[in-house]
Amino acid sequence: MLDTREPISGAAYVNDGDTITIDRQRIRIVGIDAPELDQPCTDARGAQWRCGRSAREHLVDLVANRPISCVSEGRDKYGRILGRCRAGDTDLGADMVEAGLAVSYGDYKVRETLARVNARGIWAGSFEVPQQWRRTRGEDEGTFDLWGWLLALWRS
Numbered sequence: 001m002l003d004t005r006e007p008i009s010g011a012a013y014v015n016d017g018d019t020i021t022i023d024r025q026r027i028r029i030v031g032i033d034a035p036e037l038d039q040p041c042t043d044a045r046g047a048q049w050r051c052g053r054s055a056r057e058h059l060v061d062l063v064a065n066r067p068i069s070c071v072s073e074g075r076d077k078y079g080r081i082l083g084r085c086r087a088g089d090t091d092l093g094a095d096m097v098e099a100g101l102a103v104s105y106g107d108y109k110v111r112e113t114l115a116r117v118n119a120r121g122i123w124a125g126s127f128e129v130p131q132q133w134r135r136t137r138g139e140d141e142g143t144f145d146l147w148g149w150l151l152a153l154w155r156s
Contacts, residue, residue: 037053039128054121055101055102062095066087068086070085
């Protein structure tokens, strides 16, 4: 059983814009919802861009070569750890929302407002809220990522 007081720390593999794996433990960053990997967004000029991939790339840059520490806040309905994660002094959830590459999901409302006002990331054009995008496609955010799991296993 996971001790919620004991941080989970180490090198992280980035699954997508709001999920990482540390030491074979899949962690959903609490308080945010990033676009899905295949989700497109539209920029201010009306051109589509791969916002889901951009969210993942931004998170990869945040964790690159840095030890990550997450404090568990329990588990979600898919069994993933819900964690507040940091790379040094950087709160990963806060950074993703403020960069405009994730929406606030109960937390980080002020940072989301800043991203909206400054037209950062997804807020520069139009997009479908990730939760709604999954629903309209009949997708479940708990879908197992075989390649991500194998890569995380290989790295450990």
